[in-house]
Amino acid sequence: MKKALITGITGQDGSFLAEFLLARDYEVHGIVRRASTFNTDRLDSIYADPHEQGSSLHLHYGDVTDGAALRHVIKKVQPDEIYNLAAQSHVRVSFDQAEYTADVVATGTLRLLEALRDYAGSAGRRIRFYQAGSSEMYGATKPPQNETTPFYPRSPYAVSKVAAHWYAVNYREAYKLFICNGILFNHESERRGETFVTRKITRALGRIKLGLQKKLFLGNLDSRRDWGFAGDYVEAMWLMLQAPEPDDYVVSTGESHSVREFLNLAGEYCGLDWTQYVETDPRYFRPTEVDYLMGDSSKARRMLDWKPKVRFEDLVRLMVEHDIELAQQELTLATAGHKVVVRGMAHG
Ligand code: NAP
Ligand code: G4F
Numbered sequence: 001m002k003k004a005l006i007t008g009i010t011g012q013d014g015s016f017l018a019e020f021l022l023a024r025d026y027e028v029h030g031i032v033r034r035a036s037t038f039n040t041d042r043l044d045s046i047y048a049d050p051h052e053q054g055s056s057l058h059l060h061y062g063d064v065t066d067g068a069a070l071r072h073v074i075k076k077v078q079p080d081e082i083y084n085l086a087a088q089s090h091v092r093v094s095f096d097q098a099e100y101t102a103d104v105v106a107t108g109t110l111r112l113l114e115a116l117r118d119y120a121g122s123a124g125r126r127i128r129f130y131q132a133g134s135s136e137m138y139g140a141t142k143p144p145q146n147e148t149t150p151f152y153p154r155s156p157y158a159v160s161k162v163a164a165h166w167y168a169v170n171y172r173e174a175y176k177l178f179i180c181n182g183i184l185f186n187h188e189s190e191r192r193g194e195t196f197v198t199r200k201i202t203r204a205l206g207r208i209k210l211g212l213q214k215k216l217f218l219g220n221l222d223s224r225r226d227w228g229f230a231g232d233y234v235e236a237m238w239l240m241l242q243a244p245e246p247d248d249y250v251v252s253t254g255e256s257h258s259v260r261e262f263l264n265l266a267g268e269y270c271g272l273d274w275t276q277y278v279e280t281d282p283r284y285f286r287p288t289e290v291d292y293l294m295g296d297s298s299k300a301r302r303m304l305d306w307k308p309k310v311r312f313e314d315l316v317r318l319m320v321e322h323d324i325e326l327a328q329q330e331l332t333l334a335t336a337g338h339k340v341v342v343r344g345m346a347h348g
Contacts, residue, residue: 008085015042017234031062064108094157105160128241135185143294180240185226185252190322195348206323219284229310239304252295
């Protein structure tokens with residue numbers, strides 16, 4: 001039985017990856033931050049109480065800002081594969097929390113690589129390491145972007161991801177470690193955080209349709225993103241670590257759409273004219289924007305035999321349908337006298 005250790009297991013990708021690996025008979029270990037409330041909602045379908053015998057999912061407290069804790073967990077778990085997904089992953093927020101973002105995203109990766117380096121030396125076998133890189137690293141460079149496209153990061157988040165990318169390349173070359181950088185373009189799902197634009201839109205339109213919300217405040221509607229489905233993208237992460245040699249890969253659909261186009265389609269599936277409800281709020285503009293991302297993932301398709309299965313239209317539909325159902329549940333609660341709080345409007 002192979003063992004995998006995932007940082008960021010409670011996030012969107014971490015939860016899909018954990019399910020994917022459990023279905024392949026891995027023993028899955030995840031690092032979870034201590035919070036004052038439970039932060040494991042996305043793991044509900046695979047979580048088992050630690051008192052129950054036989055569960056293949058194990059959670060450990062830790063934080064990528066705490067190098068000693070990372071070393072302890074790695075020593076205890078003795079993983080075959082490590083997936084570094086932990087991040088302050090919100091681009092707009094990274095302008096407000098630049099130092100913290102760098103500490104988690106850039107130095108956090110360095111801490112984990114240092115822990116890997118020490119552990120790999122003592123383990124006597126090749127541990128495989130995945131680094132969650134981002135298309136944000138391309139920033140201002142023209143599409144289509146592939147593995148040879150120069151980086152031109154446009155936010156503290158993106159600069160930190162570039163640093164993490166090069167730390168990973170350097171540790172691969174300097175210490176002959178098996179490290180892959182996945183350069184993933186935007187990927188979404190019904191588990192996407194509610195302050196990212198796609199989920200913010202589907203969540204709000206679901207509520208507006210059922211009369212639970214009146215307005216949706218957004219920023220720049222003209223930027224274009226290459227949006228895929230998170231479930232497809234975690235397969236690419238795993239495939240990278242099964243390859244004979246470590247390398248870096250772009251993962252994308254090759255299609256790009258504007259935020260406005262996303263709104264058009266989501267509005268159509270909801271039966272709503274979104275222009276009646278959407279207003280611009282400059283607080284959601286970024287000091288420097290990334291205008292146009294569209295990935296060329298031909299290397300991953302050729303070398304890993306990977307391709308995305310869920311198309312843009314199906315992605316929007318699955319998110320809309322999920323969020324109408326969620327709004328329906330909220331309406332039921334509201335009708336029974338419970339307060340429904342719309343949190344999404346003040347952040348991200
Ligand atoms: P996400 O939903 O925001 O999840 C981020 C995860 O990192 C959460 O589990 C979070 O824990 C954890 N985390 C944050 N700070 C941490 C810290 N200091 N120590 C340990 N864990 C910490 O992000 P995602 O969409 O799943 O993305 C996964 C990774 O891929 C991230 O590195 C992201 O930057 C990168 N990426 C994402 C996309 C995308 O489109 N989704 C594209 C390219 C790259 P809490 O649950 O406690 O907050
Ligand atoms: O959904 P977003 O916040 O995602 P963004 O900035 O592209 O970053 C995501 O994808 C990256 C991969 O390229 C990841 F690395 C990163 O961790 C994250 O997952 O914004 C998408 C676009 C932007 O151009 C933004 O300006 O939507 C625009 N937008 C317009 N109104 C908005 C809003 N974004 C957010 N979050 N909220 C708005 O109200």
